[in-house]
Amino acid sequence: MAEKFDVIVVGAGMAGNAAAYTLAKAGVNVLQIERGEYAGSKNVQGGILYAQAVEALIPEFRESAPLERHIIEQRIWVLNDKSYIGTHFRSDNFNEERPNRYTLVRAQFDKWLNGEVKKAGATVITETTVLELLKDETGKVNGVRCDRENGEVRADCVILCDGVNALVGSRSGVRKEINSKEVALAVKEMHFLPRDVINERFNIQESEGVVIEILGTVTEGMLGTGFIYTNGESLSVGIGVIVSDLMKNRINPSTLLEKMKSHPSVAPLLKGSEVKEYSAHLLPEGGYDSVPELSGNGWMVCGDSAHLLNAIHREGSNMALTSGRLAAETYLELRDKGQPINAENLKKYNQKLENSFVLKDLKKYRRMPHIMLENKQFVTMYPDLLAGAAETLLRVDGVDKKTKEKKITKDFRSARGIFGLVGDAFKLVRAWR
Amino acid sequence: MHIVVCIKQVPDSAQIRVHPVTNTIMRQGVPTIINPYDLFALEEALRVRDRFGGKVTVLTMGPPMAEDSLRKALGYGVDAAVLLTDRAFAGSDTLATSFALATAIEKLHQEDPVHIVFTGKQTIDGDTAQVGPGIAQRLKLQQLTYVSAIRDVDSAGKSITVERRAEGGTQVLKTTLPCLITMLEGTNTLRRGSMDDVFRAVRSEVRTWSARDAGVEDITKCGLRGSPTVVKKVFAPQPRMEKAQQIDALGKSPAEIADETINMLFTASNQLGDDILKLTEAI
Amino acid sequence: MTEKKAAPAAPTRASAKKELPEHFKDYKHVWVFIELERDEVHSVSWELLGEGRKLADTLKVDLCAVVMGPPGEGLEKAVRESWGYGADVTYVVADPILADYRTQSYTEGLETLINTHKPEIILLGATTLGRDLAGSLATTLKTGLTADCTGLEIDDGSLAATRPTFGGTLLCTIYTLNFRPQMATVRPRVMAMPDFTEGRSGKRIDFPLNIKENDIITKVLEFIPDTTSDKVNLAYADIVVAGGMGLGSAANFQHVMDLARVLGADYGGSRPTVQKGWIPAERQIGQTGKTIRPKLYIAAGISGAIQHRVGVEGADMILAINSDPNAPIFEFAHYGIVGDATQILPALTKAFEQRLSKMRKAG
Numbered sequence A: 001m002a003e004k005f006d007v008i009v010v011g012a013g014m015a016g017n018a019a020a021y022t023l024a025k026a027g028v029n030v031l032q033i034e035r036g037e038y039a040g041s042k043n044v045q046g047g048i049l050y051a052q053a054v055e056a057l058i059p060e061f062r063e064s065a066p067l068e069r070h071i072i073e074q075r076i077w078v079l080n081d082k083s084y085i086g087t088h089f090r091s092d093n094f095n096e097e098r099p100n101r102y103t104l105v106r107a108q109f110d111k112w113l114n115g116e117v118k119k120a121g122a123t124v125i126t127e128t129t130v131l132e133l134l135k136d137e138t139g140k141v142n143g144v145r146c147d148r149e150n151g152e153v154r155a156d157c158v159i160l161c162d163g164v165n166a167l168v169g170s171r172s173g174v175r176k177e178i179n180s181k182e183v184a185l186a187v188k189e190m191h192f193l194p195r196d197v198i199n200e201r202f203n204i205q206e207s208e209g210v211v212i213e214i215l216g217t218v219t220e221g222m223l224g225t226g227f228i229y230t231n232g233e234s235l236s237v238g239i240g241v242i243v244s245d246l247m248k249n250r251i252n253p254s255t256l257l258e259k260m261k262s263h264p265s266v267a268p269l270l271k272g273s274e275v276k277e278y279s280a281h282l283l284p285e286g287g288y289d290s291v292p293e294l295s296g297n298g299w300m301v302c303g304d305s306a307h308l309l310n311a312i313h314r315e316g317s318n319m320a321l322t323s324g325r326l327a328a329e330t331y332l333e334l335r336d337k338g339q340p341i342n343a344e345n346l347k348k349y350n351q352k353l354e355n356s357f358v359l360k361d362l363k364k365y366r367r368m369p370h371i372m373l374e375n376k377q378f379v380t381m382y383p384d385l386l387a388g389a390a391e392t393l394l395r396v397d398g399v400d401k402k403t404k405e406k407k408i409t410k411d412f413r414s415a416r417g418i419f420g421l422v423g424d425a426f427k428l429v430r431a432w433r
Numbered sequence B: 001m002h003i004v005v006c007i008k009q010v011p012d013s014a015q016i017r018v019h020p021v022t023n024t025i026m027r028q029g030v031p032t033i034i035n036p037y038d039l040f041a042l043e044e045a046l047r048v049r050d051r052f053g054g055k056v057t058v059l060t061m062g063p064p065m066a067e068d069s070l071r072k073a074l075g076y077g078v079d080a081a082v083l084l085t086d087r088a089f090a091g092s093d094t095l096a097t098s099f100a101l102a103t104a105i106e107k108l109h110q111e112d113p114v115h116i117v118f119t120g121k122q123t124i125d126g127d128t129a130q131v132g133p134g135i136a137q138r139l140k141l142q143q144l145t146y147v148s149a150i151r152d153v154d155s156a157g158k159s160i161t162v163e164r165r166a167e168g169g170t171q172v173l174k175t176t177l178p179c180l181i182t183m184l185e186g187t188n189t190l191r192r193g194s195m196d197d198v199f200r201a202v203r204s205e206v207r208t209w210s211a212r213d214a215g216v217e218d219i220t221k222c223g224l225r226g227s228p229t230v231v232k233k234v235f236a237p238q239p240r241m242e243k244a245q246q247i248d249a250l251g252k253s254p255a256e257i258a259d260e261t262i263n264m265l266f267t268a269s270n271q272l273g274d275d276i277l278k279l280t281e282a283i
Numbered sequence C: 001m002t003e004k005k006a007a008p009a010a011p012t013r014a015s016a017k018k019e020l021p022e023h024f025k026d027y028k029h030v031w032v033f034i035e036l037e038r039d040e041v042h043s044v045s046w047e048l049l050g051e052g053r054k055l056a057d058t059l060k061v062d063l064c065a066v067v068m069g070p071p072g073e074g075l076e077k078a079v080r081e082s083w084g085y086g087a088d089v090t091y092v093v094a095d096p097i098l099a100d101y102r103t104q105s106y107t108e109g110l111e112t113l114i115n116t117h118k119p120e121i122i123l124l125g126a127t128t129l130g131r132d133l134a135g136s137l138a139t140t141l142k143t144g145l146t147a148d149c150t151g152l153e154i155d156d157g158s159l160a161a162t163r164p165t166f167g168g169t170l171l172c173t174i175y176t177l178n179f180r181p182q183m184a185t186v187r188p189r190v191m192a193m194p195d196f197t198e199g200r201s202g203k204r205i206d207f208p209l210n211i212k213e214n215d216i217i218t219k220v221l222e223f224i225p226d227t228t229s230d231k232v233n234l235a236y237a238d239i240v241v242a243g244g245m246g247l248g249s250a251a252n253f254q255h256v257m258d259l260a261r262v263l264g265a266d267y268g269g270s271r272p273t274v275q276k277g278w279i280p281a282e283r284q285i286g287q288t289g290k291t292i293r294p295k296l297y298i299a300a301g302i303s304g305a306i307q308h309r310v311g312v313e314g315a316d317m318i319l320a321i322n323s324d325p326n327a328p329i330f331e332f333a334h335y336g337i338v339g340d341a342t343q344i345l346p347a348l349t350k351a352f353e354q355r356l357s358k359m360r361k362a363g
């Protein structure tokens, strides 16, 4: 006889842990199945955590969660081959009692959060991959099949939190396969340095942290961004590029990462570090239009698996945590009212997402992915133009400032043409609105 | 038949880092794994059980979090698990470790007579290969190290025939039970537990024993106090003073580089040519 | 829990202070266990006599060898050779029961000998036999044993045994201050082979083995010697050519074998090449593979990780070929070529071939 649970949660990433925690806390007999050796073992994240989404689950999480540093400074750098031009924002206001953003190492954080899931009473099994959904004769999902002997397990409801590849859903025919234009491939390395060296290089104190977002020629004309995050005793250094661009250009993302690391503005930050943990991971960056069907007869889908990620602000973990929690709350409401777990009733989950920041934000940036994909000048031409402009202005060489400004305007115009420039500005504004 | 397997939770040494300035180990975030060599012991124990009947108990001495390793072992199909954990064990060297493990095995033996104790060949952190023989001597078990195959266990559970890796060949040994086997690596492939094993692993009880629970009477034989060896110094290997003399390869063809290299080697050692001629004579 | 030991000396450890009990004070002399199997002595035993000599000289005591085995010419030859390699005194335990190595007979025999003649230091090879015996003996003697040492010294009258720890990333020095004998094992080829002095002789002390075959529980049913084809003599080869992941594929390993053939060398590789199945496990060089001491070591496409380095540092001359000028191997190689190994190796093979044939013609 196959085992039977109330709910099965597939995956122990951010979304899966939020769902399983919420359910177990409410006394639901929940089984969580993770393919990795332990929760977090396969997860990659450059590593920014937004506190609010965790607080909604575990208000006092700061006391026990493995957090690396709270962020007090954000830098945005636009690189060309030799220089960067950028903005830095730093404020002592971020040194607050309950900081809003943290850097973290996913492997440790996920393990911790999953520990809380277990404490709440969920049954968690690892090193077990869910292959597909099982359905009864009416087509309602009533369990999963795993890659082990006697691998069938039954449940009233299955919550899919299996991350960006979303293989369980596509294999089971509840969604289409992901498309290379919708996903970015990110490669990341951990660069280990002593804490004091990091503090010195980034001009920060004990648990303060800095985030650098990197745009520009490092992506060789392809759509993507790089990043450097300060952890306690390491830096997360990575770059992500849309997969269809990589395929078109036949470029290996690790080549791009090498290039970024050797950039004269980046290299001094990494000097002398010991590199460990090279990893590659996909990010769902298609935005609102790529979000699949969110629920159906006996199932819901959350987090990356549901394409809930805001590429512009690099927010994914909070959307995953929130969607996982909302899926669990949907189940709890139905259970409390004694309503069946069917397609009709699970639509409540879709509504909850529509009403939350998750789908609201994705809707706001709906056009961004298309605009960026079709207008490569944002990443190809502008970095050089901006850097050239800054250099022209800053270099004291006897040329008067007015002539300099003229040269800059001329450079921009000849590169892109006046209509192009205005159009670009318009597109960006429209996308952002 | 009752089989005990000793496994150890070790830091994944591939991921250990050394602080470049202070030369101390940076343990933060280094994941732990079951000592890879112990997995061969684990699998072999399960095979013996499957062939000849009985049950397998896994035993580990370590901090409370070593329970993870035991649960993992249960997921492979082991029947019972015991965690030996006590502050008194901290700082044990191999003599003190084998004392603690032997005491616990003795206690298991009283509950249900033990026929075979399995250990790995060695650990990847201690790397001594001494704990297995240590347990055998303390419990007066027949000691079979570097076993590559188990040929037979007689039906009454009285004797065992094994193949043992020795210098220059393989010994086929027959001995009486109880015995201790340290299993050679690469001799089997670890199975994947069924779904039932996995559920049992999360649900079964892991017995946790303190030194007293395990039956240790003389606490001075444990931990730091029971360890005759003393580590006085830990340090990073010294780099050699001068770096390699580079053969100038810039703009040269491989053939030119090769010629230059041979000149350099022959100049460095005027015997090298003769040595090579001698070595190649037979061919 | 043994990992705790890597912490700098914990002051709480009772044995950390030297207070050698009275009954250990008459333990004297340095012993080396001579590993004799099927009439052949494992060279590691001679290497240990070389190392033991230095310890004995520092302590101003005798260097003693222990030869155990069945009576016969093999054993007699081992005794003579032990003197030639530097032993002042050789203890001989000759008994037919010792024809095959078995833990029980060797442990009991050696234990009685030690309890009677009381050595302060005893060294064994870290071979399958040596490790089996040392582990068992240290437990029955209730003393400290340090495995796989890479350095042995006398510090303030005690044995300071240095060995790799934490997967070879660090070294640690271990003492057995308040127990005797102080025991250590050393892997083959880690220490240099000492010179052999023809005709040198020493004192011989015969010692009985009071065990009967019936008392020994384990029986040897059969010994299956390794076929010559699986015998890899890498550890003792004069020239070794090795390849690493930098070769890119199993097929490219042919370049390594070709050069090895032309040089009359043996070949090996780094651990990942073994894990990939490019070469068999016996050919792995390094901390968890073989330690080598060739006259010439050529490493192609090997980064030079510490675990590899500890296995090759004893080489007289190291030539490294690596495309990365910053590869760590250049920090301990004597000669370096920055370049593509898949091109340099065939070029070297060809150039050596031509050079050697010229030399052969010249006679």
Ligand SMILES: Cc1cc2nc3c(=O)[nH]c(=O)nc-3n(C[C@H](O)[C@H](O)[C@H](O)COP(=O)(O)OP(=O)(O)OC[C@H]3O[C@@H](n4cnc5c(N)ncnc54)[C@H](O)[C@@H]3O)c2cc1C
Residues within 6 Å of the ligand: A010, A011, A012, A013, A014, A015, A016, A033, A034, A035, A036, A039, A040, A042, A043, A044, A045, A046, A047, A048, A049, A050, A128, A129, A130, A131, A161, A162, A163, A164, A167, A168, A186, A187, A188, A238, A240, A281, A282, A283, A302, A303, A304, A305, A309, A314, A315, A316, A317, A318, A320
């Ligand atoms: C390089 C990089 C940097 C990022 N930086 C940030 C950032 O700074 N801030 C931020 O908020 N977000 C960031 N993100 C995004 C964020 O990591 C994701 O949005 C978030 O992890 C999604 O959570 P999830 O639970 O949906 O998926 P995941 O975290 O991917 O979890 C899915 C889990 O399911 C398991 N699984 C998959 N398939 C199966 C199966 N068939 N059976 C069983 N288990 C299965 C996986 O092993 C995994 O544990 C980043 C992502 C990347 C790649």
Ligand SMILES: Cc1cc2nc3c(=O)[nH]c(=O)nc-3n(C[C@H](O)[C@H](O)[C@H](O)COP(=O)(O)OP(=O)(O)OC[C@H]3O[C@@H](n4cnc5c(N)ncnc54)[C@H](O)[C@@H]3O)c2cc1C
Residues within 6 Å of the ligand: B013, B014, B015, B124, C167, C168, C243, C244, C245, C246, C247, C269, C270, C271, C272, C273, C284, C285, C286, C287, C288, C289, C290, C300, C301, C302, C303, C304, C305, C306, C307, C308, C311, C321, C322, C323, C324, C327, C339, C340, C341, C342
């Ligand atoms: C507990 C433990 C024990 C270990 N024991 C051992 C051991 O006994 N032996 C061992 O070897 N390792 C051992 N290792 C592994 C060790 O840490 C290294 O991972 C390993 O030695 C690296 O092998 P490599 O140099 O072949 O590969 P890599 O590290 O991948 O290096 C490949 C090198 O090839 C160079 N290269 C690339 N292309 C070319 C080209 N075309 N031409 C020339 N050069 C090129 C690269 O620059 C690089 O330096 C152990 C590790 C652990 C954790």
Ligand SMILES: Nc1ncnc2c1ncn2[C@@H]1O[C@H](COP(=O)(O)O)[C@@H](O)[C@H]1O
Residues within 6 Å of the ligand: B006, B007, B008, B035, B037, B038, B041, B059, B060, B061, B062, B094, B097, B101, B118, B119, B120, B121, B122, B123, B124, B126, B127, B128, B129, B130, B131, B132, C001, C002
């Ligand atoms: N703390 C421990 N708990 C259980 N088994 C251990 C422990 N330490 C060592 N062992 C066993 O002894 C074997 C040899 O260990 P070592 O002597 O440290 O190389 C290992 O492969 C384990 O099977």
